[in-house]
Amino acid sequence: MxxxxxxxxxxxxxxxxxxxxxxxxxxxxxxxxxxxxxxxxxxxxxxxxxxxxxxxxxxxxxxxxxxxxxxxxxxxxxxxxxxxxxxxxxxxxxxxxxxxxxxxxxxxxxxxxxxxxxxxxxxxxxxxxxxxxxxxxxxxxxxxxxxxxxxxxxxxxxxxxxxxxxxxxxxxGLPYLINPSAGSDLRAELGIASDEPLLLAVGMMRPGAKINSYRVLADALSRIPGDRRWALVIAGDGAGRPEVEASFAPHRRRVHLLGAVDAARLRFLYQAADILAWPSINEAYGMALLEAQASGLPVIAGDVGGVPDIVIDGATGLLSPEADAEAFARNLDRLLLDMDLARRLGVAGQEQANNSHxxxxxxxxxxxxxxxxxx
The missing domain is CATH 3.40.50.2000 (Glycogen Phosphorylase B;)
Structure with a gap:
C-alpha cells in the first residue's frame, strides 16, 4: 500500500x-x-x-x-x-x-x-x-x-x-548488544565508587509532567535511609533545568546531571546503570522504560497509563501509585537492598522486550x- x-x-x-x-x-x-x-x-x-x-x-x-x-x-x-x-x-x-x-x-x-x-x-x-x-x-x-x-x-x-x-x-534494533564494561567505565568517568549502585533517570526537563516526575524522584530519594549507598545519573535537559537542580540540591554530591545526550551515549548509560528510576507522572507508556528493559535494566516506575503494558510489576520491575513518593521510595530501597533481585528483574525485562516489543x-x-x- x-x-x-x-x-x-x-x-x-x-x-x-x-x-x-x-x-x-x-x-x-x-x-x-x-x-x-x-x-x-x-x-x-x-x-x-x-x-x-x-x-x-x-x-x-x-x-x-x-x-x-x-x-x-x-x-x-x-x-x-x-x-x-x-x-x-x-x-x-x-x-x-x-x-x-x-x-x-x-x-x-x-x-x-x-x-x-x-x-x-x-x-x-x-x-x-x-x-x-x-x-x-x-x-x-x-x-x-x-x-x-x-x-x-x-x-x-x-x-x-x-x-x-x-x-x-x-x-x-533488538536485541541490544550489552557492554559488560560500561558500568565500570561510567563510574570511572564520574568518580563514582565501584560498589555504589547506579540509578539512572531519563527525561526532558520541560514544565509539567516531566518536572513533576523529577520532583517525585527527588522526594523519594530523600525518604531513603541515609546510610544507603547510591548515585544517580540524569540524562535530559530543557527549560526546567533550574527547577530540577533545585529539587536535587539536597543530594547534589550524589547526583550527576549530564544534560542532553545523543542516542549512542544514552545506550551506553542504559548499559552502565543498575536501575532505571522514573516516576512516570502522566506518562502514556514511556519509551525510555522500554529502552531500559531492552538493555537489561530493572525499572522502578509509576503505575500510570500504559506503563504496566511495558513494566510487569514484580516480574520486570516495580510499580507504585502515580506521584506517591513514599511508595516509590520503598521500591527503590527494596532493590538497593537486594541487587540480586534487581538483576533478575533486568534479565526478565530484557527477555520480554526482545520477545514482545x-x-x-x-x-x-x-x-x-x-x-x-x-x-
Whole structure:
C-alpha cells in the first residue's frame, strides 16, 4: 500500500528529540518493514497548548487549505494517490486537521495510531479541537492503541465499522548488544565508587509532567535511609533545568546531571546503570522504560497509563501509585537492598522486550490490520 503518514503533534523529522518523534519514526519504519510505501504527507503542527480558540480556528483553516491542495495534486496526477491515510497521536491539544478531509474526499481508509478522548474538554477553550478529534475518530476505519487503558474511553467514539486494536510499544534494533564494561567505565568517568549502585533517570526537563516526575524522584530519594549507598545519573535537559537542580540540591554530591545526550551515549548509560528510576507522572507508556528493559535494566516506575503494558510489576520491575513518593521510595530501597533481585528483574525485562516489543513483530501485526481494510 501507498500510505500517507502524518503526525499533527510533532513531525517525525522535527529537530527536537522526544518520545513522540521517536514513535512517529518507528511507526514509519514498521510500516515500511511490512512492505508499504510510506511518505510524510504534511509537517503542519496543530498543537495549541494554551487553549486559544482563535489559534485553533487559524490552524483549522491552514489544515483545510492543505487538504484542498493535497487532494487537487492527487486528482491532477502530480502526486500518486495514497491507498490509505495514517495519522499518529491525536488529542484535544493536537487534532488532525488534514487527514479526515483527505481520506473522505479521496475515498480511502483513515487510520489513527494513539488517540485519546478527554470528555472534560467538551466545554472550555479546547472545545473545538476536542470535537475535531471526536469527528476524526468517528471516521476512522481503524484505531491502533499503545496504551490498553485508552481503549474504554476511545473505542466508543468510533463510528460504524470502525475497529480498535491494541499493540505493544516497540523498538528497532533488538536485541541490544550489552557492554559488560560500561558500568565500570561510567563510574570511572564520574568518580563514582565501584560498589555504589547506579540509578539512572531519563527525561526532558520541560514544565509539567516531566518536572513533576523529577520532583517525585527527588522526594523519594530523600525518604531513603541515609546510610544507603547510591548515585544517580540524569540524562535530559530543557527549560526546567533550574527547577530540577533545585529539587536535587539536597543530594547534589550524589547526583550527576549530564544534560542532553545523543542516542549512542544514552545506550551506553542504559548499559552502565543498575536501575532505571522514573516516576512516570502522566506518562502514556514511556519509551525510555522500554529502552531500559531492552538493555537489561530493572525499572522502578509509576503505575500510570500504559506503563504496566511495558513494566510487569514484580516480574520486570516495580510499580507504585502515580506521584506517591513514599511508595516509590520503598521500591527503590527494596532493590538497593537486594541487587540480586534487581538483576533478575533486568534479565526478565530484557527477555520480554526482545520477545514482545520488537519492530519486526509489530510490523507484522500492523500489516495484517491494514490489509484487512483493503478486503
Amino acid at each position: 501507498r500510505i500517507a503518514f502524518y503526525a499533527p503533534l510533532k513531525s517525525p523529522d522535527a529537530p527536537t528529540p522526544s518520545g513522540d518523534r521517536r514513535m512517529a519514526r518507528l511507526l514509519m519504519a514498521a510500516l515500511r518493514a511490512g512492505g508499504h510505501d510510506v511518505f510524510l504527507a504534511s509537517r503542519l503542527r496543530s498543537r495549541d497548548g494554551q487553549g486559544d480558540p482563535a489559534l485553533q480556528a487559524r490552524l483549522a483553516r491552514l489544515g483545510a487549505r492543505f487538504a484542498d491542495k493535497f487532494v487537487q495534486r492527487c486528482e491532477s496526477g502530480i502526486i500518486a494517490k495514497p491507498d490509505l491515510w495514517f495519522s499518529y497521536h491525536l488529542y484535544y491539544k493536537a487534532p488532525d486537521l488534514i487527514g479526515p478531509a483527505v481520506a473522505r474526499r479521496l475515498g480511502i481508509p483513515y487510520v489513527v495510531a494513539e488517540a485519546s478522548n478527554a470528555p472534560k474538554r467538551a466545554d472550555g477553550p479546547w472545545a473545538a479541537s476536542h470535537q475535531r478529534t471526536l469527528d476524526a475518530l468517528g471516521q476512522a476505519a481503524l484505531v491502533i492503541g499503545f496504551n490498553s487503558r485508552d481503549e474504554p474511553c476511545v473505542a466508543p467514539c468510533l463510528g460504524p465499522g470502525g475497529r480498535y486494536i491494541n499493540v505493544k510499544p516497540f523498538l528497532d 520488537s519492530l519486526e513483530s509489530i510490523a507484522g501485526q500492523l500489516d495484517m490490520a491494514l490489509q484487512a481494510l483493503a478486503c
